[in-house]
Amino acid sequence: xxxxxxxxxxxxxxxxxxxxxxxxxxxxxxxxxxxxxxxxxxxxxxxxxxxxxxxxxxxxxxxxxxxxxxxxxxxxxxxxxxxxxxxxxxxxxxxxxxxxxxxxxxxxxxxxxxxxxxxxxxxxxxxxxxxxxx
Numbered sequence: 141x142x143x144x145x146x147x148x149x150x151x152x153x154x155x156x157x158x159x160x161x162x163x164x165x166x167x168x169x170x171x172x173x174x175x176x177x178x179x180x181x182x183x184x185x186x187x188x189x190x191x192x193x194x195x196x197x198x199x200x201x202x203x204x205x206x207x208x209x210x211x212x213x214x215x216x217x218x219x220x221x222x223x224x225x226x227x228x229x230x231x232x233x234x235x236x237x238x239x240x241x242x243x244x245x246x247x248x249x250x251x252x253x254x255x256x257x258x259x260x261x262x263x264x265x266x267x268x269x270x271x272x273x274x
Contacts, residue, residue: 150207157210159196168262172254179205183254192216209251224259249274
C-alpha cells in the first residue's frame with residue numbers, strides 16, 4: 141500500500157468514526173485538549189475484570205486526531221488495563237499506519253493520552269511521564 145491509502149483510512153475513520161458517542165455509565169472518563177490547535181476529546185471506558193470491555197469518545201478536531209481516536213478505540217476492546225498503560229507512540233503510529241510528522245504528532249497522540257489518563261485515574265495511579273509527554 142502506498143502512503144495515500146493509509147491517509148485514506150484516517151479520512152474514512154474521520155468521516156465514519158467507530159465508537160463516537162457519549163457513554164452514560166462509564167467506569168472511567170477524561171477530557172483532553174490540544175491547546176496548540178484546539179482539538180478536544182472526551183474518552184469513556186467501561187472496565188470489567190481488568191480489561192476494557194467498551195470504549196467510546198466524543199470530540200472535535202482534525203482528520204488526524206478524530207480518525208486516530210476511531211482507530212484507537214476499536215483496538216482497545218478486550219485489552220487489559222496493564223497493556224493500555226504500556227501503549228506508546230510507536231504502537232499508536234503502527235495502528236494508524238502513518239507518521240503525521242512532528243508538527244501534527246500531538247493531534248495523533250491526543251486520544252492515546254486521554255485513554256491512558258483515564259486508566260491511570262481509574263486505577264488511582266499517578267499519570268506516568270511517558271503519557272504526559274504524548
